[in-house]
Amino acid sequence: MADTTFSLSDLEAIVADRLVNGDATSYTRKLAEKGVAKAAQKLGEEAVETVIAALTGDADALIYESADLLYHLVVVLALKGVPLDEVLAELKRRTAQSGLQEKASRPAD
Numbered sequence: 133m134a135d136t137t138f139s140l141s142d143l144e145a146i147v148a149d150r151l152v153n154g155d156a157t158s159y160t161r162k163l164a165e166k167g168v169a170k171a172a173q174k175l176g177e178e179a180v181e182t183v184i185a186a187l188t189g190d191a192d193a194l195i196y197e198s199a200d201l202l203y204h205l206v207v208v209l210a211l212k213g214v215p216l217d218e219v220l221a222e223l224k225r226r227t228a229q230s231g232l233q234e235k236a237s238r239p240a241d
C-alpha cells in the first residue's frame with residue numbers, strides 16, 4: 133500500500149520554504165530564479181512526458197512522471213501566488229455537478 137501520509141499541501145510548504153530559504157543545493161530555488169515562464173515551460177514538458185508514459189510506459193513510469201508533473205505545478209502555483217487550497221476549492225465546487233454539466237456551463241472559446 134502506498135504511503136498516503138504525504139500530501140500536496142506538504143509539498144507546497146516545502147516549496148514555499150525553498151523559495152525563501154533555498155540555497156545553491158535547491159532545484160526549486162534555481163528554477164524560481166529563471167522565472168515563471170521557465171517554470172511554466174518545465175510544467176508543459178512534464179505534462180508531455182506524463183502523456184507519453186500513459187501511452188507507452190508501465191505504471192511505475194506513469195507514477196514517476198506524474199510526480200514530476202505535480203511538483204512543477206506546485207512550483208508554478210507558488211510563483212504565481214496561487215494557494216493550492218484555491219485549486220482544491222475549485223475542484224470541490226465542481227463536485228456539485230457532473231463534468232459534462234460543468235463543461236456546458238463554461239464560456240464559449
Ligand SMILES: N=c1c2ncn([C@@H]3O[C@H](COP(=O)(O)OP(=O)(O)OP(=O)(O)O)[C@@H](O)[C@H]3O)c2ncn1[C@@H]1O[C@H](COP(=O)(O)O)[C@@H](O)[C@H]1O
Pocket residue numbers: 143146147150154157158159160161199200203
Ligand atoms: N518533487 C520534487 C521534484 N520532482 C522533480 N524535481 C526536479 O525536477 C527536475 C526535472 O528534471 P529535468 O531533467 O526535466 O530538468 P533538469 O534538466 O534538471 O532542469 P533544466 O536544466 O531543464 O531546468 C529534476 O532536477 C528533478 O530533480 C523535483 N525537485 C524537487 N522536488 C521536491 O521539492 C523539494 C525541495 O527540493 P529542492 O528545492 O531541490 O531542495 C524536494 O525535497 C522534493 O520534495
